[in-house]
Amino acid sequence: DAKTTQPNSMESNEEEPVHLPCNHSTISGTDYIHWYRQLPSQGPEYVIHGLTSNVNNRMASLAIAEDRKSSTLILHRATLRDAAVYYCILRAVYSGAGSYQLTFGKGTKLSVIP
Amino acid sequence: GAGVSQTPSNKVTEKGKYVELRCDPISGHTALYWYRQSLGQGPEFLIYFQGTGAADDSGLPNDRFFAVRPEGSVSTLKIQRTERGDSAVYLCASSPNRDQYNEQFFGPGTRLTVL
Numbered sequence: 574d575a576k577t578t579q580p581n582s583m584e585s586n587e588e589e590p591v592h593l594p595c596n597h598s599t600i601s602g603t604d605y606i607h608w609y610r611q612l613p614s615q616g617p618e619y620v621i622h623g624l625t626s627n628v629n630n631r632m633a634s635l636a637i638a639e640d641r642k643s644s645t646l647i648l649h650r651a652t653l654r655d656a657a658v659y660y661c662i663l664r665a666v667y668s669g670a671g672s673y674q675l676t677f678g679k680g681t682k683l684s685v686i687p
Numbered sequence: 688g689a690g691v692s693q694t695p696s697n698k699v700t701e702k703g704k705y706v707e708l709r710c711d712p713i714s715g716h717t718a719l720y721w722y723r724q725s726l727g728q729g730p731e732f733l734i735y736f737q738g739t740g741a742a743d744d745s746g747l748p749n750d751r752f753f754a755v756r757p758e759g760s761v762s763t764l765k766i767q768r769t770e771r772g773d774s775a776v777y778l779c780a781s782s783p784n785r786d787q788y789n790e791q792f793f794g795p796g797t798r799l800t801v802l
Contacts, residue, residue, distance in 0.1 A: 614795075615793075616778050616796050617791075618793065622790075658729075673720075674735055674743070674746070675720075675722075675780075675791060676732065677729030677731070679729055
């Protein structure tokens with residue numbers, strides 16, 4: 574499976590934009606890039622996903638490099654509620670065994686400073 | 688609407704005992720997943736159900752772990768002869784179907800402590 578690399582931790586000031594990087598240099602052409610986050614003492618929650626084009630939703634934006642070897646999750650205005658561990662995950666588009674579950678790394682722990 | 692629920696929220700047991708952890712997925716979701724999360728780590732896949740059948744159980748660590756989903760809704764994860772190393776948060780997730788594009792909805796987890 575293609576792997577992702579993320580910084581262990583990042584800090585942001587409240588109400589400032591946050592850019593969370595993810596490297597996935599061995600990504601294949603049919604891998605989708607998914608982001609989940611896990612707030613303290615909760616299960617992970619879906620944030621956003623994309624394939625090639627940049628994506629926006631109510632929670633965040635996803636910027637994907639042209640060569641797809643890296644991506645950046647953008648929180649436009651960090652709030653204290655955004656303090657969480659953010660996971661960048663690749664999901665393969667094929668129907669074989671192992672293709673349906675999420676493979677989590679250690680993620681990036683984001684701290685938001687008031 | 689109701690999300691994924693898991694019971695109990697906390698379970699403390701003694702080494703060697705048997706435990707059952709329950710997951711109620713979102714109504715109508717056919718895909719159900721179990722994950723295990725140790726302290727400081729990301730969740731680790733255990734087993735995946737599509738309907739009533741276990742489509743992929745490759746993540747179960749050994750034969751002490753077993754899961755069922757008899758009617759295609761509620762699932763139970765069963766651990767026999769528990770060991771201290773089984774202590775972790777056990778997470779359940781569901782999705783509308785097995786499509787890789789679909790997000791998985793996670794429950795709050797069951798924290799298992801084996802003394």
